Amino acid sequence: MPELPEVETMRRGIAVLTGRRIVDVRRTVCRRKPITITPRIDHFRRRSVGQVIDEIGRVGKRIVLQLGNNDRIVIEPRMTGLVLLAAPPTQQHLRFCITLAGRQPRELLFWDRRGLGTVRLFSPEEFTAALGPDRLGPDALQISSDALRERLASSRRAIKVALLDQRAVAGVGNLYASELLHMAGVHPATRCDRLRAKDWPAIQAAMVEILREAIRHEGSTLSDGTYRNALNQDGGYQNYHRVYDREGEPCTTCDDALVTRIVQSQRSTFLCRKCQRRH
DNA sequence: CCCCAGTCCTGCGGGC
């Protein structure tokens, strides 16, 4: 569930580790099927121990630790992964630990209940191959409305499905796609090639506003309680959701129609049929 | 090329 706002909140939470030196990396004790860590842990350790974390960034829904030797550690939380400085929610789902030299906090933890997340160490070439412009579109907070239109306007896909395509634009996931299309007043099932010219700036502006607000509230912690910030605290944006997971409740904008749930590409989409007309 | 369905994995909640 972590999308751009949750990953950005995690990134800010661990940014205090910038400049620190790695003294160990290890898989933690965990009886479950091990998560994907590449390369093998002994090679991972050999290449990363002794390196300084020069920069802690984000690419789409991934955390990137830039090391002094230009290698990068890329942490991908996927559905249930958390990046933590504090004690994890449970010990049994703790997957990976980076130990740092010097003062507290001394450990960067990766916790993942479902185990779909990954931790990878990339050379500059591997990084470009995996996360470069061929694989990932511009960041959702940076892309212009013209660039968004150019990347999507010829597609016959539904706009909501297209916004989840990380090659088109990076960072939007299932929750915020519904939220931003509600703010933009665009029906999620509208084919991209049938959107009107004014819809693209509306979608881009809503995307930036929704994502920024969600970051300000430190992301959304859903009822399953999985997402937490780096200190294992809940986010707050779930209290401001316009449509997501609110099926049958009145629309917060028109205060008239009820929020509807539809399924697109096997995923739930939420919308208000009055505020988001089809065309 | 474009797009969809299936897969990975776990925990929770609805239904019987």
Added chain:
DNA sequence: TGCCCGCAGGACTGGG
């Protein structure tokens, strides 16, 4: 009450 199944939706793969 207890059990089982389906759903949650990140990214990737294979096939139409």
